[in-house]
Amino acid sequence: MRFDLTDGSFPVYTTKRVYWKTAIKEMLWFLTGQTNIRSLLEDNVRIWTDWPLDKYRKATGENISQEEFESTIISDEAFAAKWGDLGPVYGKQWRRWVDTHGIEHDQIANVIQTLKSNPTSRRMLFHAWNVGELDQMALSPCHMTYQFYASKLDEGRDALGGGSRGELSLLVGQRSCDVGLGNPFNIAQQAALVHMVAQQVDMTPGELVWVGGDVHLYLNHIDLARTILSREPRPFPKLRLLRHPASIDDYRIEDFEVTDYDPYPPIEAPVAV
Structure with missing residues (x-):
């Protein structure tokens, strides 16, 4: 297109x-x-929540609602650090790509x-x-x-x-x-x-x-x-x-x-x- x-x-x-x-x-x-989705949620953007929420439910067996999960991510910094991070997705690669020598690009x-x-x-x-x-x-x-x-x-x-x-x-x-x-x-x-x-x-x-x-x-x-x-x-x-x-x-x-x-x-x- x-x-x-x-x-x-x-x-x-x-x-x-x-x-x-x-x-x-x-x-x-x-x-x-x-x-981490925390800053997104603080900006009222919820489009990435499904993936960490699914991971949390599978890991804990807790059938937490999306609303409760998101509010905990926002209010609890330690919880957000553990469950709100998506891994080295787009932003990490765009701004901080690490080469084989450990140098960021x-x-x-x-x-x-x-x-x-x-x-x-x-x-x-x-x-x-x-x-x-x-x-x-x-x-x-x-x-x-x-x-x-x-x-x-x-x-x-x-x-x-x-x-x-x-x-x-x-x-x-x-x-x-x-x-x-x-x-x-x-x-x-x-x-x-x-x-x-x-x-x-x-x-x-x-x-x-x-x-x-x-x-x-x-x-x-x-x-x-x-x-x-x-x-x-x-x-x-x-x-x-x-x-x-x-x-x-x-x-x-x-x-x-x-x-x-x-x-x-x-x-x-x-x-x-």
Whole structure:
């Protein structure tokens, strides 16, 4: 799939309401490098709870409710440290990939620095498929590879050196895609990432290109799919960043302004764990 972002379009699907703030909050959490759900829950994001909750129930035999589990994660730091960590998932690999010599690598910072200094590089990518740590992760990475591509370099510069340094596009390779629930979140947050990185390197958003490997629909999402197919898509909304943070680490959800989002009503469906 290809999404043109050059006019500010924000590919948030309209055939059901997508909670785009939750999707962006998850992306911002990835960018912090954190792997514990506590900060997510404090930000009212519950999309990762199912995995540690399932692990806790199996380990203890206690049929604790999701609400009680989440409230204990928030209130009890020791409990959160033991039961709220997801292992070395996305954020850990993106920001603190450890090589065989024990040296940590910040893949995000490296990509941004390369975009600033050598935007024609063919090595502007980061990924999360760390083979040696897959068995420690609550969920193996689904969206695995992010590769940036800069084009129209310096065409946007005016005589005084102002304007954009070019267009920034992103190719995402996703090995596994839950098309009913996961994909709408993935596309929205990946488009937001293009906007953030483009702003940090003085470029304009270009295109989001998405490639899925095993793209599937769960059987308990059939009714969701039928409802979506009965609806006529509406135009995408627009996204604008309200300020220019000092670095990729400084974005907040309040920095994202989305206008003209006119979706159909939401559709509830269970997460497959």
